[in-house]
Amino acid sequence: MYKYIDSFFTKNSLEVDKSVTACLTGHRPSKLPWRYNEFESRCKKFREDLRQIFIGAYDYGIRNFLTGMAEGFDMIGAEVLLSLRDDDGLDIKVYAVVPCKYQEVKWLPRNQQRYWDILNRVDDAALLTSDYTPSCMNDRNKYMVDHSSVCIACYDGSSGGTANTIRFAKKAGCKIKIIDIKEYE
Numbered sequence: 001m002y003k004y005i006d007s008f009f010t011k012n013s014l015e016v017d018k019s020v021t022a023c024l025t026g027h028r029p030s031k032l033p034w035r036y037n038e039f040e041s042r043c044k045k046f047r048e049d050l051r052q053i054f055i056g057a058y059d060y061g062i063r064n065f066l067t068g069m070a071e072g073f074d075m076i077g078a079e080v081l082l083s084l085r086d087d088d089g090l091d092i093k094v095y096a097v098v099p100c101k102y103q104e105v106k107w108l109p110r111n112q113q114r115y116w117d118i119l120n121r122v123d124d125a126a127l128l129t130s131d132y133t134p135s136c137m138n139d140r141n142k143y144m145v146d147h148s149s150v151c152i153a154c155y156d157g158s159s160g161g162t163a164n165t166i167r168f169a170k171k172a173g174c175k176i177k178i179i180d181i182k183e184y185e
Contacts, residue, residue, distance in 0.1 A: 014066075014095050014126045016147055021064040022057055023097075023144035025165040026073025026154025026179075033185045036108070038076070042184045050080050053177060055090070057150060064093045066144045069103070069118065070137075071111055073154040078118045086121075096125035099140035100132045141165040145172050156181045 034040040054065070054077075067078040084090040096119055104115040119125055128143060129136050141161060145151060151169035155162050155178050169176050 012126055012128055014097070014124055014147065016064045016066070016093075016095065018147055019149050020062055021066060021148045022062045022150035022152050023066040023068075023148040023165075023169075023174075024074055024077040024152050024154075025068070025141060025144070025162050025169075026077070027156065027160075027162055027181060028070060028072040030072075031156060031158065031160075032072055032154075032181060043076075046181075046184050047076065047080055050077060050179070051084065053152065053179065054081055054084055057152065057177070058084075058090055058092060060150075062150055063091065064095060066095050066097050066148060067118075067122075068137075068140050068144060069096045069098050069115060071107055075111070075114060075118060077152070077154075078122070082118070082121050093123040094121075096122045097140055097144050098125060098127045099136040100129050101127065102132070137161055138164060142168055145169050145174060149174055151176045152179070153177065154179045154181050 029036045034043040065081050067074045069075065069078070078094060081092065081094045085092050085094060104112045107115070128140055138161065141164060145165060145168040151166065151174045153162060153166050153176060155166065166176060
C-alpha cells in the first residue's frame, strides 16, 4: 500500500516525562469480540467507553500516550486519542512506538493504510529496531512500560503479549487500568 519511508523514523527513542505518560496494550482483532468489523455496535460502544477512560486519565494528569501500533486495540486507542486531541482540543501528545520496520506488511491493505494514516498524525514516533526479531514485540512492550507511569490494557485474561505487558507494568510499579474486553461479548 505504502512505500516504506526510511526517513520517516528519525530516532529510536522518545523524550517523554514518565510521570505523565500512559502506555496502551491490548488484543489483536482475533481476540476482540468484533474481530475486524469495527462498525459493529459492540466496537462503537467500546470506543465510547475508551474515550471516557482516556478523559479520566487526562483528568488524572496523563498528557502523553504511547501506542505500539499493532492491529486491534493499539490502533483503535490511537484513533480515539487523536480524535480527543484534534477534535476535542485535549492537550495531549500521542506517540507511536514501532517495534520494527515493516510490521504492517502482512496486514490487510486497509489496515496498512490505517497504520500509515495514524503514523502521519502522531506527535512523534520511535522505531526500536530495523529488522524483525522474535523478541522485538516484547521489547517494544517493555520500552513502553519503562517510559510510563500508567498502563491502560484491553485484556480478556488470556496468555500472550498483553498479559506479559501487564506483568511488566506491575513489576515496574505502574498504575494499571484493565478494560475487560469480555464485557463486550
